[in-house]
Amino acid sequence: MFNKISIFLFSILPISLIIGNFAINLNILLLDVLALGFCYKTKNWNWIKESVFKLLIVFYIYIIANSIISFYLLDFSNYDGIIRSVTFIKFIFFAYTFKILILEEKILEKIIKYWFLIIGIIIFDIFFESFFGHNIVGYVSPDKTRIVSFFKDELVVGGLILCFGFILTTYFLNKNLKFSTKLFFNIFLFAIPIIILITGERSNFIKSFIIFSFIIFYINQKKLLFNKKKFFLLLIIAFISLNFLSEKVYVKQTEFFYRFLKIAKDDDDYIHGNNFFSKFQNIKYFAHYDVAIKIFKEHPLLGVGNKNFRHECSNDKYFDKKIKLTNLRCNTHPHQVHFELLSEHGLIGYLLFIYLIFTAIRKFIAENKIYKNVFYYSATIYLIVFLVPILPSGSFFSTFNGTLFWLIFSIANSNKSKLKKSNL
Numbered sequence: 169m170f171n172k173i174s175i176f177l178f179s180i181l182p183i184s185l186i187i188g189n190f191a192i193n194l195n196i197l198l199l200d201v202l203a204l205g206f207c208y209k210t211k212n213w214n215w216i217k218e219s220v221f222k223l224l225i226v227f228y229i230y231i232i233a234n235s236i237i238s239f240y241l242l243d244f245s246n247y248d249g250i251i252r253s254v255t256f257i258k259f260i261f262f263a264y265t266f267k268i269l270i271l272e273e274k275i276l277e278k279i280i281k282y283w284f285l286i287i288g289i290i291i292f293d294i295f296f297e298s299f300f301g302h303n304i305v306g307y308v309s310p311d312k313t314r315i316v317s318f319f320k321d322e323l324v325v326g327g328l329i330l331c332f333g334f335i336l337t338t339y340f341l342n343k344n345l346k347f348s349t350k351l352f353f354n355i356f357l358f359a360i361p362i363i364i365l366i367t368g369e370r371s372n373f374i375k376s377f378i379i380f381s382f383i384i385f386y387i388n389q390k391k392l393l394f395n396k397k398k399f400f401l402l403l404i405i406a407f408i409s410l411n412f413l414s415e416k417v418y419v420k421q422t423e424f425f426y427r428f429l430k431i432a433k434d435d436d437d438y439i440h441g442n443n444f445f446s447k448f449q450n451i452k453y454f455a456h457y458d459v460a461i462k463i464f465k466e467h468p469l470l471g472v473g474n475k476n477f478r479h480e481c482s483n484d485k486y487f488d489k490k491i492k493l494t495n496l497r498c499n500t501h502p503h504q505v506h507f508e509l510l511s512e513h514g515l516i517g518y519l520l521f522i523y524l525i526f527t528a529i530r531k532f533i534a535e536n537k538i539y540k541n542v543f544y545y546s547a548t549i550y551l552i553v554f555l556v557p558i559l560p561s562g563s564f565f566s567t568f569n570g571t572l573f574w575l576i577f578s579i580a581n582s583n584k585s586k587l588k589k590s591n592l
Contacts (some may be wrong), residue, residue, distance in 0.1 A: 170206050174269040177202065179282035181575065182290075185328060186318045189567040193258070196571065200261040203268040215264050220531060220581070223524040224260045230520055231256060231474055234513060238473025242480075249474040249512075252565055259574040266582035280339050287332045291363055293317045294325060298366050298416070313420040314368035324568060326369030330376050331550070331572040333360040335579060338383060338546040341391045354393045357383070362406055368420045371560045375553045377403075382549045387542050453504070453560050455497040459486045460507035464514070471514035474565060477501055480511075501563035505555060508564055525555065532580045547580040 177199050184191040207213055215221060235253040238244065270276050297303040297315050309316035309323065317325040337357045345353070361376040380403070384396050392399065410417050459481045463472060472480045480486075481498040488494050501508050509518045532548040554561070554573055562569035 170202065170209075170269065171272075171275055173202055174199075175275060175278050175282075178265075178270075178279045179286075181571075182283060182286045182328065182332060185568060185571060186290075192567050192571050196258050196262050199265045199269075200258055203261060203265045206268055212268075215267060220524070220528045221260075221264065223520075223527060224263065227517075227520050227524055228253075228256055228260055230517055231513060234470050234517060235473045237470060238476060242472060242476070244473070244476055244479055246479070249476050253474045256565070259570055262571075262574050263577050263581055266578040270582055276339075280336060283332055284336050287329065287336060290317055290325065290328065294329075294363060294366060298414070311368070313416050315366060317367075322568075323367075323369070324562070326364045326367035326372040327562065327569070327572060329360065329364055329367070330372045330379075331576060333363070333376075334379050334383065334546045334550065335543060335576070338387075339543045341387065342541060342543050350391070351393060358399065358403060358406075361403060362410065365407065365410060365417060366414070368416065370420065374559060375556065378553050378556070379546065379549050383542065383546055386545055391542075452493055452496060455491055455493040456481075456499055456502040457504060457507055458488065458491050458494070459497040460502035460504070460511040462486045462488075463511040464507075467511075467514060469514045469516055471510065471512045471517060474512055477508065477511050501566070503560045503562075504558065505561050505564045506557050525551070528577070528581070544580055544582075547576045550576045551580060 177195060181195060184195040207215075231253040232250070235249040239247070239250060270279070293303050294315050294317055297307075297309070297317060302308045303315075303317050305318065307316050307318065307320050310321055311323060314323045315325055316323060319325055334357075337353055337360065340349070340353045341357065357380070361373060361380050364376045365373045367373075381400070384392075384399050389396065394402070460477065463477065463480055463486065466485075478498065478500045481502075486497065491497070502511060506518070509521055513521070529548060529551060532544070532551075536545050536548065551573070554576075564570060564573065
């Protein structure tokens with residue numbers, strides 16, 4: 169019974185991510201309850217003794233305490249931060265669901281196949297929308313240079329492909345495949361960065377290229393149909409060609425450089441410099457980063473509490489006439505995970521989180537040296553790349569982005585020794 173329910177709940181995760189927060193939270197809650205129920209039945213609670221779990225609990229206690237302190241000291245008139253901090257426990261248990269519930273290769277394989285079917289439909293939809301201007305159910309992107317797919321008005325489909333694309337491909341490439349199947353997954357591995365490029369999500373494309381590079385470097389040459397150097401060369405050629413062949417891709421990819429190079433004419437409202445730093449003023453995220461840094465300087469130890477960036481950023485003291493887009497500095501989050509942690513949780517929370525992730529990743533890498541499985545390796549690389557500084561990102565504490573991160577964390581954290589080992 170546990171196996172069938174596990175397969176079902178894990179398999180529909182991509183669909184839950186498309187439907188929205190209620191479906192995601194319900195899915196995760198059911199997986200958490202199922203995992204805890206399985207532990208109760210089997211009396212297997214060894215995972216709570218692990219150092220990573222203990223660090224997760226310490227971080228959890230901190231963000232709750234910090235949210236309560238911020239609520240009273242900074243006089244925010246809402247309970248959003250406290251509620252979000254308390255419910256963060258769902259991700260902590262979620263981070264162990266794979267380890268607890270996926271104990272056999274056949275269970276994992278069924279889940280991966282269902283994921284591949286769903287992601288395959290989404291990829292088809294991305295290409296459909298890129299040609300016809302709307303997805304197969306009629307959704308039109310609010311940004312002509314971006315793909316919305318089944319997300320209706322949320323421009324996040326590239327993040328979904330980044331999360332699932334590489335782990336799906338490496339799972340199959342890790343097996344002994346027939347030539348035709350190997351050819352298909354070689355093409356699929358190559359196509360993932362291109363697909364994300366088509367979505368118009370620059371940051372996720374850069375991340376996908378980094379993950380792709382690490383996988384190609386790590387994977388056994390026998391699993392590839394082309395020389396590794398040729399793989400890189402083909403991807404670069406495809407990237408350049410797509411920029412010339414697709415006007416939407418060209419506009420989106422060159423937009424950043426035009427904004428970077430453009431120096432606005434002198435204006436009485438702004439002070440424009442001619443140095444390198446000043447040219448970032450035309451990038452919208454720069455204003456978010458700037459106010460996040462200012463908030464951190466104002467509250468260096470504890471920050472302003474979970475989900476309170478959106479309330480604090482509008483304070484007039486953060487207005488800076490030297491920043492061209494300072495009037496647009498406010499948003500729900502600063503669009504960069506490091507700035508989000510520093511501004512909302514201060515240096516204490518930031519260092520706690522970094523130590524937690526460093527400890528976990530070191531553990532995952534050490535385990536992978538034993539099992540040499542590119543599937544788990546790609547999951548670990550995703551976690552590292554997710555936390556690349558400077559590159560824009562969604563809110564780490566949001567339901568969508570949090571689920572993507574902790575799902576991959578859960579996969580990397582799963583007990584590899586109980587699954588059938590493959591020769592890489």
